[in-house]
Amino acid sequence: MSAELVVAISALVLIALIVIEVPIALSLIVSGVTGLVLLGELGNLINILGATPYTSVAKYALFVICMYVLLGSLISNAGIGIAIFRAVNRIVGRLPGGLAATAVGATTMFSGISGSSVADVAAFGRISVQEMSRYGYRREYAAAVVAAAGAFAALIPPAIGFVLYGILAEESISALIFAGIVPGVLSCLMLMAYVIIYAALTGKRRGRDFGGIEPRPPAAQPAGPALAPTVPSVHNRGSARDFLGIVYAAVIFLIVVGGLYSGQFTATEAGAVGAVAALVITVIEVKKQRGSLRTVLRTSFRESVGTSSMIFLLLAGGGVFGYMITLSGLPQALARSLASGGLPPMLIAGAILLLLVPLGMVIDGLSLMLIVVPIVAPIVTSLGMDGVWFGVLVLKAIEIGLITPPVGINVFVISAATGAKLEGVFVYLIPFVALDLALTAVYFLFPDLVLWLPALFGLH
Amino acid sequence: MTIALEMPRTVRGIELASRVIAIASTCLLMGVTVIDVVLRSTTGRGIPGAIEITEVFLVVAAYLGMMTAARDGMHISATLVTDRLPVRVARVTRTIGSVISALILLALIYATSARALVSLGAGEFRFGLVSVPIWPARIAIVVGLCGLVVAIVLQLAQQLMRSPRDVAA
Numbered sequence: 001m002s003a004e005l006v007v008a009i010s011a012l013v014l015i016a017l018i019v020i021e022v023p024i025a026l027s028l029i030v031s032g033v034t035g036l037v038l039l040g041e042l043g044n045l046i047n048i049l050g051a052t053p054y055t056s057v058a059k060y061a062l063f064v065i066c067m068y069v070l071l072g073s074l075i076s077n078a079g080i081g082i083a084i085f086r087a088v089n090r091i092v093g094r095l096p097g098g099l100a101a102t103a104v105g106a107t108t109m110f111s112g113i114s115g116s117s118v119a120d121v122a123a124f125g126r127i128s129v130q131e132m133s134r135y136g137y138r139r140e141y142a143a144a145v146v147a148a149a150g151a152f153a154a155l156i157p158p159a160i161g162f163v164l165y166g167i168l169a170e171e172s173i174s175a176l177i178f179a180g181i182v183p184g185v186l187s188c189l190m191l192m193a194y195v196i197i198y199a200a201l202t203g204k205r206r207g208r209d210f211g212g213i214e215p216r217p218p219a220a221q222p223a224g225p226a227l228a229p230t231v232p233s234v235h236n237r238g239s240a241r242d243f244l245g246i247v248y249a250a251v252i253f254l255i256v257v258g259g260l261y262s263g264q265f266t267a268t269e270a271g272a273v274g275a276v277a278a279l280v281i282t283v284i285e286v287k288k289q290r291g292s293l294r295t296v297l298r299t300s301f302r303e304s305v306g307t308s309s310m311i312f313l314l315l316a317g318g319g320v321f322g323y324m325i326t327l328s329g330l331p332q333a334l335a336r337s338l339a340s341g342g343l344p345p346m347l348i349a350g351a352i353l354l355l356l357v358p359l360g361m362v363i364d365g366l367s368l369m370l371i372v373v374p375i376v377a378p379i380v381t382s383l384g385m386d387g388v389w390f391g392v393l394v395l396k397a398i399e400i401g402l403i404t405p406p407v408g409i410n411v412f413v414i415s416a417a418t419g420a421k422l423e424g425v426f427v428y429l430i431p432f433v434a435l436d437l438a439l440t441a442v443y444f445l446f447p448d449l450v451l452w453l454p455a456l457f458g459l460h
Numbered sequence: 461m462t463i464a465l466e467m468p469r470t471v472r473g474i475e476l477a478s479r480v481i482a483i484a485s486t487c488l489l490m491g492v493t494v495i496d497v498v499l500r501s502t503t504g505r506g507i508p509g510a511i512e513i514t515e516v517f518l519v520v521a522a523y524l525g526m527m528t529a530a531r532d533g534m535h536i537s538a539t540l541v542t543d544r545l546p547v548r549v550a551r552v553t554r555t556i557g558s559v560i561s562a563l564i565l566l567a568l569i570y571a572t573s574a575r576a577l578v579s580l581g582a583g584e585f586r587f588g589l590v591s592v593p594i595w596p597a598r599i600a601i602v603v604g605l606c607g608l609v610v611a612i613v614l615q616l617a618q619q620l621m622r623s624p625r626d627v628a629a
Contacts (some may be wrong), residue, residue: 017560020541020542020560021537021539022557022560022561023561025535026560029568030564033564033567046570046571046574047571049568049571050571051575053572053601054519054572054575054594054598057519058518058597059518060511063518066486066489066518066521066522067493264497269493272494273494273497276490301483302483305482305483305486305528305529306529306532309521309523309524309525309529309534310529310534310535312523313535313608416534422538422539
């Protein structure tokens with residue numbers, strides 16, 4: 001049986017299982033097993049299933065996921081996320097679509113602390129969606145804005161994806177991180193401008209104009225599975241404490257990024273140092289508010305353990321599926337045929353990136369990076385293209401997959417955290433995906449937008 | 461698994477014990493890494509085997525939190541189609557999905573148990589600056605997957621016990 005047919009059958013099995021509500025992680029394992037059987041690996045199946053749950057998780061670089069999720073949980077349960085949200089809302093909240101713009105701005109700022117798009121959405125999304133739905137936005141629209149903001153902000157340092165890309169493609173991680181700043185910030189500003197202009201043009205100035213519920217007191221909130229009931233409204237009378245939230249975010253950002261750039265610790269260690277800093281800030285804040293530190297810590301650790309396990313099960317599923325894809329040789333065959341066709345290098349790079357978008361829809365970003373980058377990065381650099389520029393575009397293409405069905409992990413995470421209907425979120429995401437694709441095309445056509453900052457700092 | 465799961469007392473106790481170990485492992489990972497950074501910055505020498513310890517306890521934290529994730533409805537599934545099906549058809553579809561989930565988990569438990577027994581028998585350890593035994597991580601994988609399959613079976617049982625009228629409501 002040809003590799004193409006095996007992968008096609010496995011993809012069909014994956015879709016069928018997702019349709020009948022099998023958890024995505026287990027769907028990936030079953031479809032991976034189907035492909036492995038079709039590839040004649042039946043005799044080796046027990047070995048693969050016995051080894052992959054360990055090998056796909058026991059990676060030092062992945063430790064940062066636990067730490068960033070914990071950091072996010074601590075910060076949001078200490079009420080610092082809501083303070084950031086309020087402070088940003090004071091700046092942009094009066095504009096049309098102001099709460100949506102606030103969600104984008106606050107998520108962007110938070111991504112400067114957490115380093116993982118999924119972690120941003122998992123930790124910060126609940127607050128944004130709760131606030132937006134409280135003020136009349138449809139929960140699905142609010143979830144779509146946050147999921148998109150998480151993906152758009154994925155390039156802002158510290159980005160886990162750049163660390164992995166740098167290792168896999170043997171590119172400078174520092175150059176990659178600096179290269180992500182301008183496109184990351186620009187993308188978020190464009191998304192913020194989009195939600196404001198869209199609201200202004202359609203006359204949807206207030207949250208309730210989007211077809212959602214009327215503003216209501218917190219007690220009357222529709223019950224989402226994990227919405228924190230104690231979070232005060234963003235429209236409560238503001239205080240200096242709101243801006244203290246931004247100060248805390250800046251402190252964590254400086255500790256993490258400053259330590260990283262000074263060479264004091266690695267990107268993975270930065271996660272642990274950031275989590276300890278968040279723990280200290282949480283203790284200070286909760287004591288100041290005379291809240292129950294025990295409750296905040298218990299909730300934060302419970303959330304972080306559950307969320308991390310969910311992500312790691314997805315990675316284990318992606319590991320089995322990715323192993324099958326690698327064994328089929330399909331990505332390699334596609335990459336080779338692209339390289340040997342005598343086509344212009346820009347066209348080949350563009351074709352690879354376009355290929356990543358649909359692949360990112362069915363394979364999680366990390367597994368996709370592990371499968372594709374070692375193959376395509378040497379091809380692109382051997383054709384004389386810039387590896388750092390390509391790395392930024394690869395991460396951007398993969399992040400588009402995070403908000404695109406059927407395996408849009410950001411959407412699943414926010415849907416699970418807020419109770420927003422999955423299909424409704426995907427519908428509202430369509431214009432955001434189009435905007436993301438357009439921005440990626442701009443960074444593709446104008447490499448200087450990506451490369452000038454690392455060049456300015458002498459890193460590239 | 462999009463809604464929080466009701467668990468009997470004994471199962472809740474197992475979930476709590478797993479969660480406590482997962483949280484302790486997370487704290488250990490955080491502590492070891494930060495102390496390693498501080499020691500390296502101040503004395504020039506970090507904790508020997510910090511990376512190896514991290515990799516092993518990361519697996520422990522990841523898998524022992526599976527039951528908590530299931531209890532809190534965190535594992536992701538899509539209700540895109542099942543929500544639009546007639547109640548009885550959706551119920552049958554979800555039951556088939558749960559059975560498939562349980563079966564693949566049982567296959568995983570079988571495979572990882574075999575691997576864990578070999579690891580335990582051979583005293584498998586992670587090579588590095590310090591030799592760290594891997595078997596605790598391999599056992600944690602089996603325990604975590606068992607917890608997950610229990611959660612899925614409980615969810616299936618609760619689903620079947622509810623009358624179609626309750627489901628529709």
